[in-house]
Amino acid sequence: MPSEFEIIRRYFSRPARSALLGVGDDAALVEPAAGCELAVSTDLLLAGRHFAARAAPRALGHKALAVNLSDMAAMGATPRWATLALALPSADEAWLEEFAAGFYALAARFKVDLVGGDTTRGPLALCVTILGEVPRGRALRRDGAQPGDDVWVSGELGGAAFALEHPEDAAAEKRLHEPEPRVALGERLRGLASAAIDVSDGFTQDLGHVLERSGVGAVVRYADLPKFRIADPALEQRCVLAGGDDYELAFTAPQAARARIESLAAPLGVALARVGSIQAGAPRLELLDAQGRAMDVEPGYDHFA
Ligand code: ADP
Ligand code: MG
Secondary structure, three states: OHHHHHHHHHOOOOOOOOOHHHHEEOOOOOOOOEEEEEEEEEEEEEEEEOEEEOOOOHHHHHHHHHHHHHHHHHHEEEEEEEEEEEEEEOOOOOHHHHHHHHHHHHHHOOOEEEEEEEEEEEEOOEEEEEEEEEOOOOOOOOOOOOOOOEEEOOOOOOHHHHHHHHOOOOHHHHHHOOOOOHHHHHHHHHOOOEEEEEEEOOOHHHHHHHHHHHHEEEOOOOOOOEOOOEEEEEEEHHHHHOOOOOOOOEEEEHHHHHHHHHHHHHHHHEEEEEEEEEEEEOEEEEOOOOOOEEEEOOOOOOOOO
16 A cells, blocks of 8 residues: 555646645745735535545546635636645545546646645545635625626536436536536626625525625526526426535626626636626525515525534
């Protein structure tokens, strides 16, 4: 069995192109571009809670990084550097090979350098910290939504949650295991969106965070939400409103930005749906059905509920 240091050397020591110093010292050295702020985010994925211990390692490598890239997208930040803390029950080389392949393939696509981490024996856990750059003062925060703004959603909602109940559905499985972080969209929304969040815990809950932080309400038309195709209406509603793991962006923007936002969809290859509007008042989400009647809003995923 390889030692801790052999694991690091063999699987996690590819040269960092955009860091002053990468893996191998006590800390990495990075230098953000002039005029940029650093955006920093961490996600911890635990076997048995966020994924099955027997999940395909290549997809896990992808997802561990993808969920962090999605946080950069939601901030309008450009991801640059990542660290990876790994707890492994054993040094399974076939597993490590595949995991590293999935991680580095996504990292290469987004020009992100793995610059450090930690490796220890323990119950399988994956923790990635990502660092990104955003021009000073231009990050997409949760607290900027204004009354009158439109509410927008990228891609489709519900596919990842649908896969949990229908693992035979290949398209849904892909949504769950290999989400596509909307980094380019986040970058293009700088200066257009007033607030943004990535949909990781369910649309109603995640939009709710924006409403809380911005101190506003919202009206959303269920019929206008972009949905993964699900035949059963009750299941559709549950997956679309409360399903997590889609990693689409929900964002708000002034009505004056409508045409510019619509024009982003084709070049980026991502659908953008205008689903409602921000209202003055208490941070409450009102969901309307096709007849304009208020619907019951289901909460999304809460680890402690
Ligand atoms: P230290 O004892 O100073 O924490 P380590 O021996 O844990 O250093 O790690 C040695 C080097 O390998 C460090 O540069 C660390 O960032 C890097 N490293 C350790 N584990 C990983 C990993 N899973 N992925 C990437 N880099 C790692
Ligand atoms: Mg260490």
